[in-house]
Amino acid sequence: MKKLGVLLAFASLCSYLSQAQTDDGIIRLDEFRYQKKREIITIPNVNGLQVLKCDFHMHTVFTDGHVWPNVRVQEAWKEGLDVISFTEHVEYTPHQADVTPGNLRSYELAKNLADESNIILIKGTEITRNTPPGHFNALFIDNDKNFLTDRANALDEQAIQSVIDQDAFVFWNHPGWKATQIEGSYEWIPFVEKMYQEKKLHGIEVVNGFGFHKKALDWALDRDLTIIGNTDIHNLIAHDYDIERKGVHRTMTLVMAEGRSATAIREALERGRTIAWSSNYLFGKEEHIKDLFHACVSLGSAYHSKKNAQGVVTNYYELSNHSDLYFELHLKSGKGTKKVTLFPSSSQIITAQEGESELTYEVVSTYIRSDKHLEVKLSL
Amino acid sequence: MKKLGVLLAFASLCSYLSQAQTDDGIIRLDEFRYQKKREIITIPNVNGLQVLKCDFHMHTVFTDGHVWPNVRVQEAWKEGLDVISFTEHVEYTPHQADVTPGNLRSYELAKNLADESNIILIKGTEITRNTPPGHFNALFIDNDKNFLTDRANALDEQAIQSVIDQDAFVFWNHPGWKATQIEGSYEWIPFVEKMYQEKKLHGIEVVNGFGFHKKALDWALDRDLTIIGNTDIHNLIAHDYDIERKGVHRTMTLVMAEGRSATAIREALERGRTIAWSSNYLFGKEEHIKDLFHACVSLGSAYHSKKNAQGVVTNYYELSNHSDLYFELHLKSGKGTKKVTLFPSSSQIITAQEGESELTYEVVSTYIRSDKHLEVKLSL
Amino acid sequence: MKKLGVLLAFASLCSYLSQAQTDDGIIRLDEFRYQKKREIITIPNVNGLQVLKCDFHMHTVFTDGHVWPNVRVQEAWKEGLDVISFTEHVEYTPHQADVTPGNLRSYELAKNLADESNIILIKGTEITRNTPPGHFNALFIDNDKNFLTDRANALDEQAIQSVIDQDAFVFWNHPGWKATQIEGSYEWIPFVEKMYQEKKLHGIEVVNGFGFHKKALDWALDRDLTIIGNTDIHNLIAHDYDIERKGVHRTMTLVMAEGRSATAIREALERGRTIAWSSNYLFGKEEHIKDLFHACVSLGSAYHSKKNAQGVVTNYYELSNHSDLYFELHLKSGKGTKKVTLFPSSSQIITAQEGESELTYEVVSTYIRSDKHLEVKLSL
Amino acid sequence: MKKLGVLLAFASLCSYLSQAQTDDGIIRLDEFRYQKKREIITIPNVNGLQVLKCDFHMHTVFTDGHVWPNVRVQEAWKEGLDVISFTEHVEYTPHQADVTPGNLRSYELAKNLADESNIILIKGTEITRNTPPGHFNALFIDNDKNFLTDRANALDEQAIQSVIDQDAFVFWNHPGWKATQIEGSYEWIPFVEKMYQEKKLHGIEVVNGFGFHKKALDWALDRDLTIIGNTDIHNLIAHDYDIERKGVHRTMTLVMAEGRSATAIREALERGRTIAWSSNYLFGKEEHIKDLFHACVSLGSAYHSKKNAQGVVTNYYELSNHSDLYFELHLKSGKGTKKVTLFPSSSQIITAQEGESELTYEVVSTYIRSDKHLEVKLSL
Known part of the structure; x- marks a missing residue:
């Protein structure tokens, strides 16, 4: 029996002032304080494997990044990442007038905070050769003792060898970067082919930032090289990514691993069980993206049907996305809803004409080749 | 090898203009369009039961609400509710100069949209007696044929009987409303006791708005009456609740049901398997809230330990909240983190001194009596 | 002297629980309550004229809208509008089984709340003829006594005359709506030409929703007809527009008026001093949009200059947008920053080569014809 | 003539996918990119003086901060600050194993970016004495040549003298910090009195973080010492402040200056024309806060009146806040609205009984003493 038009009622009932009186003569004004928490990026297991969120390419003040190493751990923790790797440049240390170089120094300084924060920190480095061939990341290195800082192309192979000697996992970074300025386009060059043939190249950074x-x-x-996506972050994550907007995440690699450990990550990387995730897009092998899709998205059974004047019966279904991923579907075949946008943790209603046994959709927010999206069949 | 201080780079690379040219001479400017989707309120099953989100108390223009019935379905759909009930006043129809009264008319008008939207619509009504005893909601009614519009207190029992005759589930609404103005406080009055003894009262609306x-x-x-929480919404949900802010939800009843059906809901209501959820708080029986807590919150195993100068070892754990609920924990016993705030879908780090086998926390965001919070034990 | 890596410190210092104990046995849980306030849409005066925010096209339950009239006032108030008009259909009342028709009934029911809320309410109606010619809105009508509900095209002229007789301001609604389905395209048809010649048509709704x-x-x-933009809202504003997202507003008409009154609005409408504002775009006469741009955007003087290795000097300026409008600028001539995005209430740095006296930009977020954007010159 | 219940219509019309094809074989996925812009913190001039937004206390990796100096300029620029000062510790350089100490090195490294970004950078330092007396900031220093790193209390006076010799503006930082642990409370100690008497102390940091x-x-x-509020930021601003939430700002000093220059700031600091702004609160001299309030808040004339059954007439007014500040008002005298919350850039309706000539409000979001709020009179 509330009255209509009660626009004004309680207009100012609530105060936006918040303060805690303390006994030390200092009042805490905590209303604008950032509330620390680790976001859970919800992605269900895929075929019994955990989907770990990894960023294998980042910099700190020790080379050309803008932050002390601990900040990278804080960022990763609050964003819900599982794994990060500092990959300081071997050959490029623009801060050396102020900061003593030390390729693994960022790892050492951040290790304790990473341990306390349950972030897996992997020793890595960036082999920063001139373009071509450009840059390579090496993960799971042991030390930074025998690295080459001479960037002469003649030494490129030796530079890669220095991390291969440490049994590193090596991937080629952002292959198109600068290459187009230099050569008009970027190509699978003989040097890379040689590394690949000699099994010294294990993956490619398909998405960089x-x-x-x-x-x-x-x-x-x-x-069959491992597909990688990374930030290559130099600045704050929040100054590159609109990270506080709902649904926004950094570019990363989703690793389908048998456990949450460095060992399991390495095994998954070697087997190529990865998907790059950037913006609203997924990039990877068809089988991986298909399995991931079906782990995240489920179609309920028909809950309603309606017959139109022509006697055609339309059935109603709920298509639910139980993950923090985004899927956009365009109908390829079958009489059903033409276009479906599945936002994170939400569902849409779709309809299909009775008699249809399945609908085929192109998931245009995925890439299983540079010119091909995943196709999925939804069984009705 | 990006340069520092690249504040200006790409400052205006991205356009915020979005338009779709069409072939009918009309350009669609869809950038500000609300994207329709049904949010999933993530709450895991509890003991194998689905946790349905229900609002059993709402009004439309047919009595004193501000919206056409279809709006209530739209609101419920986008917020991720499973079940709603229109509970128009029997005795109060202030719009009757313009709108023809019809107690179940809102149900009829919204039924088709509810069916298409996979919203379970339950026939209900509000028995709007003078205070005391005040108002009662009747769910699962069959029709609105024999309702009493005379509000004389002498007829209160007959009014209740009219819905009992339809085998309704009856709960007492907002017992404290107006009662304090009238009588100084609100009490368990004889009329209510009589209804209760005669098994004509099955629940109480513990939280209203x-x-x-x-x-x-x-x-x-x-x-052992069923605990209910509702909006009693008259205006738009968004004009009462700051619904677009992350984490904000309307007041509702969480019903632990054996399935997603009207029948299962009725069964659960009769068994009292409900929890009222309002703001960041949960209200209910200890066993229900405890089970819900443990379904949502999990403690990982120790992932790190640290010894201080005095030789005391501190172990680190991750406490994860896999739901859209909020839990705030204050330590009661054990040497561990004093205060933990578990935001929706996030985790916190907690620590405990080695040797402790469990920590006991008071979950101050829950009420298992008006003066008592749930206590939980976390086994280390 | 704070320590690094203090990720955990104060992790849970702040509570997100908010409640007010009251003496009536009811605890207020106001944390999620929507805080009522009227947003100020900041737009500076233009040539001494106030820029009023107006929506001249909306519906309620009295015809085919979804809300009681008071909701439209609430929506307008919180969004910061100055002026609204209910424009119920004369010829179309799909709710009449439940709601007694009354073309100005929504006005009557909302008038008191509008008065209390400082919202100017203008009596209006929609003349809902078949297409072509389609629909027309009439503002500043006096009563709804002599309206024609017969939609026969033969009576179209008489229908318009019925509001002209009341000295209404008449504009053609969404000229392209349905027209393309019917005729393949929409045209300036003879009927409209006749109305125009007889001075019975005063404006055109250039943007509808x-x-x-x-x-x-x-x-x-x-x-020289008045340019209008409206919502034509039937549902909740928030179910069509993503209104809670920062910077999002409904489609509206900006009226440059000599005061904040119905009289001043009518005068401005008759003189054509309007701009339609929808999404991030402005639509209007060149002079109006140019004046508005310069009222909102200011270029500071050069605050820094830098000489490059070739001896070329670059000067730095701050381009500030003091309004809640959005402007996107593409350089047309002059050596300066190529692209500038001016978000509401913010500034950007632009640079120009020394020696330039002005930069010319195309403001691509404006339309001064269907195929032409405003050009502005920034004097350096 | 849109139909009701069109919940599903256009459900997926809009794509959330955004990509720009380029001719270099790289697709830009810019949807999640942070859009660089400088927010304007709207605060009107006060008595013809500009209100500059200043943070005079911050750290970088050169002492115990977590970021390279350029990040501080970026943060300040995007948040809309005018003035910042790096105040590295003289006596405390925990990163010295990796970073070569240099008290003004952060200034030097950031100067160019600050110049390009129109941020006024003031040379400063923190004199980091043991508690008591604790820490002091010195602004407008010239060089870092003769600073004392020996923290012996006997040398405190000499430490202050070293910046006084450079004609610095000196303020005492966070006087209560640590003091309570050491002495039970914090007091105006003889050392500080002596500095004050000798005119070597010019201000006090009343709010720190x-x-x-x-x-x-x-x-x-x-x-009559100058009132200062600062962040004392070590970590990212965004890891301490919930800066992306609407309305949230860092703690700062509002300086009422005759121009936007280092000279004008110094003059204003010496004259004490400052207000500390933290959370939703303002701290300062009564006259300053009163003038600021009236520059920001305006009361419109009565736009409506209503007579109740007893013949009492209530007048309606709009109280508008044209700033990004927050004001909360509690009625002290006069018959009017009891409580008014003025959010940034918004207005509220207030009412007053006819016959009242003014209402007196306590602005509880301001402090003009530790136990006193500003009182304002609103003339009706």
């Missing part, structure tokens, strides 16, 4: 390197995806797929 | 009626919780617990 | 009717803009400009 | 030091406000007021 906001750039999806189209050819790189096909190269990885054709040669 | 933003008001938690403290005595009502204890009455419900002491008499 | 999310649709910009391109031809309509040119028609208005060529004939 | 989230802590309001109550006694410090009264000391400043009683001795």
Whole structure:
């Protein structure tokens, strides 16, 4: 029996002032304080494997990044990442007038905070050769003792060898970067082919920050190299990514691992069980993206049907996305809803004409080749 | 090898203009369009039961609400509710100069949209007696044929009987509302006792909108009446609740049901398997809230330990909240983290001194009596 | 001297629980309550004229809208509008089985709340003829006594005359709506030409909701008809517009008026001093949009200069947007920053080569014809 | 003539996918990119003086901060600050194993970016003595040549003298910090009195981060020392402040200056024309806060009146806040609205009984002493 038009009622009932009186003569004004918490990026297990969120490419003040190493751990923790790796440049230390170089020094300084924060920290480095061939990341290195700082192309192979000697997992970074300025386009060059043939190249960074390197995806797929996506962050994550907006995440690699450990990550990387995730897109092998899709998205049974004047019966279904991923579906075949946008942790109603046994959708927010999206069948 | 201080780089690379040219001479400017989707309120099953989100108290223009019935379905759908009930006043129809009264008319008008939207619509009504005893809601009614519009207190019992005759599930609404103005306080009055003894009262609305009626919780617990929380919404949900802010939800009843059906809901209501959820608080029987807590919150195993100068070893754990609920924990016993705030879908680090086998926390965001919070033990 | 890595410190210092104990046995849980306030849409005066925010096209339950009239006032108030008009259909009352028709009934029911809320309410109606010619809105009507409900095209002229007889301000609604389905395209038809010649047509709704009717803009400009933008809202504003997202507003008409009164609005409408504002776009006469741009945006003097290795000096300026409008600028001539995005109430740094006296930008977020953006010169 | 219940219509019309194809084989996925812009913190001029937003206390990796100096400029720029000062510790350089100490090195490294970004950078330092007396900031220093790193209390005076010799503006930092642990409370100690008498102390940091030091406000007021509020930021601003939430800002000093220059700031600091702004609170001299209030808040004339059944007439007014500040008002005298919450850039309706000539409000979101709020009179 509340009255209508009660626009004004309680207009100012609530105070936005918040303070805690303390006994030390200092009042805490905590209303604007950032509330520390680790976001859970919800992605269900895929075929019994955990989907770990990893960023294998980042910098700190020890080379050309803008932050002390601990900040990278804080960022990763609050964003819900599982794994990070500092990959300081071997050959490039622009802060050396102020900061003593030390390729693994960021690892050492951040290790304790990472341990306390349940972040897996992997020893890594960036082999920063001139373009071409450009840059390579090496993960799971042991030490930074025998690295080459001479960038002469003649020494490129030796530079890679220095991390191979440490049994590193090596991937080619952002293959298109600068290459187009230098050569008009980027190509699968003989040096890289040689590394690949000698099993000294294990993956390719298909997405670097906001750039999806189209050819790189096909190269990885054709040669069974591991698909990687990273931030290559130098600045604050929040100064590159609109991270506080709902649904926004950094570019990362989703690793389908048998456990949450460095060992399990290495095993998954070697087996190529990865998907790059950037913006609203997923990039990877068809089987991986298909399995991931079906782990995240479920179609309920028909809950309603309606017959129109022509006697055609339409059935109603709920298509639910139980993950923090985003899927956009365009109908390929079958008489059903033409376009479906599945936002994180939400569902949409879709309809299908009675008699249809399945609908085929192209998931246009995925890439299983540079020119191909995943197709999924929804059984009705 | 990006340069520092690249504040200006790409400052205006991205356009915020979005338009779709069409072939009918009309350009669609869809950038500000609300994207329709049904949010999933993530709450895991509890003991194998689904946790349905229900609002059993709402009004439309057919009595004193501000919206056409379809709006209530739209609101419920986008917020992720499973079940709603229109509970128009029997005795109060202030819009009758313009709108033809019809107690179940809102149900009829919204039924088709509810069916299409996978919202379970339960026939209900509000028996709007003078205070005391005030208002009662009747769910699962069959029709609105024999309702009493005369509000004389002498007819209160007959009014209740009219819905009991339809085998309704009846609960007492907002027991404290107006009662304090009239009588100084609100009490378990003889009329209500009589209804209760005659098994004509099955539940109590412990939370109505933003008001938690403290005595009502204890009455419900002491008499094994079903605990209910509702909006009693008249205006738009968004004009009462800051619904677009992350984490904000309307007041509702969480019903632990064996399935997603009207029948299962009725069964659960009769068994009292409910929890009222309002703001960041949960209200209910100890066993229900405890089970819900443990379904949502999990403690990982120790992932790190640290010895201080005195030789005391501190172990680190991750406490994860896999739900959209909020839990705030204060330590009661054990040497561990004093205070933990578990935001929806996030985790916190907690520590405990080695040797402790468990920590006991008071979950101050829950009420298992008007003066008592749930206590939980976390086994280390 | 704070320590690094203090990720955990104060992790749970702040509580997100908020409650007010009251003496009536009811605890208020106000944390999620929507805080009522009227947003100020900041737009500076233009040539000494106030820029009023107006929506001249909306519906309620009295015809085919979904809300009681008071909701439209609440929505307008919180969004910061100055002026609204209910424009119920004369010829279309799909709710009449439940709601007694009354073309100005929504006005009557909302008038008191509008008065209390400082919202100017203008009596209006929608003349809902078949397409073509389609629909027309009449503002500043006096009563609803002699309206025609017969939709026969033969009576179209009489229908318009019925509001002209009341000295109404008449505009053609969404000229492209349905027209393309019927005739393949929408045209300046003879009926409309006749109304225009007889001075019975005074404006055109160039933007309706999310649709910009391109031809309509040119028609208005060529004939000096008043340019209008409206929501034509039927549902909740928040169910069509993503209104809670920062910077999002409904489609509206900006009226440059000599005061904040119905009289001043009518005068401004008759003189054509309007701009339609939808999404991030502005639509209007060149002079109006140019004046508005310069009222909102200011260029500071050069605050820094830098000489490069070639001896070229670059000067730095701050371009500030003191309004809640959005402007996107593309450089047309002059050596300066190529692209500038001016978000509401913010500034950007732009640079220009020394020696330049001005930069010319195309403001691509404006339309001064269907195929032309405003050009502005920034004097350095 | 849209139909009701069109919940599903256009459900997936809009894509959330955004990508720009480029001709270099790299697709830009810019949807999640942070859009660089400088927010304007809207605060009107006060008595013809500009209100500059200043943070005079911050750290970088050169002492115990977590970021490279350029990040501080970026943060300040995007948040809309005018003035910042790096105040590295003289006596405390915990990163010295990795970073070569240099008290003004952060200034040097950030100067160019600050110049390009129109941020005024003031040379400063922190004199980090043991507690008591604790820490002092010195602004407008010239060089870091003769600073004392020996923290022996016997040398405290000499430490202060070293910056006085450079004609610095000196203020006492967070007087209550640690003092309570050491001495049970914090007091106006003889050392500080001596500095004050010798005119070597010019201001007091009344708010440091989230802590309001109550006694410090009264000391400043009683001795006409300049009132300062700062972040003392070590970590990212965004890891301390919930900066992306609407309305949230860092703790800062509002300086009422005759121009936007280092000279004007110094003049204003010396004259004490400052207000500390932290959370939703303002701290300062009564005259300053009163003038600021009236510059921001305006009361419109009565736009409506209503007579009740007893013949009492109530007048309606709009109280508008044209700033990004927050004001909360509690009625002290006069018959009017009891409580008014003025959010940034918004208005509220207030009412007053006819016959009242003014209403007196306590602005509880301001402190003009540790135990006193500003009182304002609103003339009706």
